[in-house]
Amino acid sequence: MSARIGVVTFPGSLDDRDAQRAIRLAGGEAVALWHADHDLQGVDAIVLPGGFSYGDYLRPGAIAAVSPIMAEVIDAANAGMPVLGICNGFQVLVEAHLLPGGLIRNAHQQFVRRDQRLVVENASTDWTNEFEQGEEIVIPLKNGDGGYIADDETLKRLEGEGLVAFRYAGVNPNGSLNDIAGLTNERGNVVGLMPHPEHATEPGFGPNTSERMRSGVDGLRFFTSALSAIGVAA
Template sequence: MRVGVVTFPGSLDDRDALRAIRLAGAEAVALWHGEHDLQGVDALVLPGGFSYGDYLRAGAIASLSPIMTEVIDAAGKGMPVLGICNGFQMLAEAHLVSGGLIRNDHGNFIRRDQALRVENTDTPWTSGFEQGQEIVIPLKNGEGGFIASADELARLEGEGLVAFRYEGVNPNGSLNDIAGVRNDRGNVVGLMPHPEHAVEPGFGPDTAAAMRSGTDGLTFFSSVLQATVLAA
């Protein structure tokens, strides 16, 4: 399986995402924002960072990059797409998922190991989790507050489109503690925390077993690998 990671000007976590894909057992393919070629990949990751310096709005300019034409088309045909942090902002700006992301309610950039509750396992990226499972994933953002209109928020909740919810503390003022959402079809998922930073012992969040031993993020990438194999 080939999973592409798109690099935009200002991307910071593209190399981490590529490494996570390789650790999960898939072939990682580096893609460039200025191209129109997805190089035959089976799934896509839009990584975190500060694309175009977060000018205008975080993710807004990147959502209009040449390769996003191909990303939108591929997502419409059912290809699994994961947007992480800045990538989630791109998905929202491109209307591939509902809602939007605004400045954290406390006005500060935040970095913490964040507990999440898995709300939806019916996607290629979350199928390896259990419904209601608590996981810990690093979080780092300045514009992570999830918003949506009252009607859209009710639809997201009513149709089970919330993918992840913050547990213990809401770090950025997101409505209904929403940390991530999926699209109607289920192939597109966006979340603010960074699963690619919790894929390898010695580099992830602390756990009860040992410091820096958390690897909950690896399940995102192993899930899409398994889901694609089963769909083949």
């Protein structure tokens, strides 16, 4: 039986269907979850997708973080369920205090869209266990509010405890402190990042590689990692 991974759709979500497709390509069963419900439908893991939830009013992710279903998501995350926040989903995780710090307007004040090199800094989380520590991957990036910030004490803790999951390589596209592209919690079940792994899961639709155009599938291993973490072979 396939693992069931829920994808929450908020008003303004753009990449929920892409995340569902990535889950299916990895060998899981994608389950659509609705922001206004209080039912996780018995899923084994959860993805908070990219987009502009609730139009990014107030701050990106701020309203989504207090939507009805997030009460269940927070409880599930605190109980150890794997939860991945992608771009706007990362912002939601930060606003819900499942991950520390904040995300602000890109330093250059422009929306950025590029195939972004990342270094995998923590390969022992539920969403990164099929990567190698220090491995460089390429994942599409698209955001306007991706600058990661935190106070000095938080940054020291993140670095000292190995909670930086991904770091930008080659170029820092949005002014994130310490080149931070993604984080994990201490338990390793909650991961958030600004780049979009769901857009690098299928040959012909991913980033360019040295082998051929659009052949990059580094993002697929996020989802197969989750299946491994919950005991399902990819």
